[in-house]
């Protein structure tokens with residue numbers, strides 16, 4: 156167990172927000188988590204689990220013991236007629252794992268390419284993009300309980316996945332360190348191309364039957380045009396979840412704003428595009444202090460240089476108020492505010 160004190164967290168969060176961790180412990184395996192649990196000082200102290208810091212907004216110095224998850228390793232652990240199952244350490248970089256599985260000839264993660272962060276955080280918010288959610292490629296995970304030090308294995312049903320949601324945002328929030336994740340890559344492989352921008356790319360290219368590498372390249376190209384690179388402009392990706400409303404609520408909004416972008420869900424409810432709502436309120440390209448709304452995508456808040464977490468939160472609240480004032484909808488932030 157390796158512990159450091161007074162750690163500057165700016166390089167460890169993609170928003171590049173300033174904050175200092177009083178104590179940070181790098182976790183390379185389950186034994187490290189157990190050593191923390193058994194430690195006379197750290198055992199009972201509050202903890203904060205950190206992966207790649209791409210879904211957090213740090214508003215202050217962190218007094219809780221920061222557990223920086225760095226568990227490595229990737230392997231094929233099962234080859235079944237219906238799937239390849241791969242196991243990855245929670246500290247592996249998500250995008251590297253996506254690229255590696257494709258190189259190995261185990262497609263299925265290509266729509267989730269270029270999502271920043273670690274494998275261990277992927278189940279926390281059930282990452283999703285371009286028509287695929289993690290839960291559709293998930294087999295099971297290992298986690299260590301931060302009170303008992305016991306290792307547990309959770310199946311898909313036990314993780315209670317939802318839209319950008321899982322048990323790790325509720326009962327197990329901050330209580331369990333995910334150490335390993337097993338991904339199920341279905342056989343035979345079928346491309347998922349229903350997403351409008353992918354359909355457009357396919358039509359432009361004239362490719363009738365794309366392979367997984369082709370889909371991967373399209374997803375990467377689309378993301379590079381739409382989203383700011385955190386290495387250049389600090390951000391945490393989509394800042395708000397797309398709100399889900401009833402058909403009656405949606406009809407009411409369409410009555411007033413016929414152009415509102417919306418999608419019908421299988422359960423009859425309707426998902427509204429949060430980016431459209433924010434844009435309609437005139438926020439695209441605007442700033443509050445040194446925090447701003449990205450010019451090309453209203454759902455992404457950015458650090459215009461030297462912003463504090465408090466400035467980001469002030470901007471987010473102002474957006475929430477104006478969207479609520481105009482549409483009666485409360486936008487819910489996607490990143491974890493610390």
Ligand SMILES: Cc1cc2nc3c(=O)[nH]c(=O)nc-3n(C[C@H](O)[C@H](O)[C@H](O)COP(=O)(O)OP(=O)(O)OC[C@H]3O[C@@H](n4cnc5c(N)ncnc54)[C@H](O)[C@@H]3O)c2cc1C
Nearest residue numbers: 204206207208209210271272273275276282283333391392
């Ligand atoms: C440019 C950009 C684009 C993005 N695009 C998408 C997208 O398309 N789809 C999408 O779903 N998300 C997207 N995101 C959000 C983000 O990439 C994901 O949420 C990612 O899974 C976060 O990983 P992380 O390792 O950085 O987690 P962190 O930000 O470090 O942590 C996020 C949360 O998970 C918890 N956590 C982290 N690791 C563990 C662990 N091992 N065990 C238990 N809890 C843990 C933390 O305590 C925290 O609550 C984007 C972000 C950026 C910056």
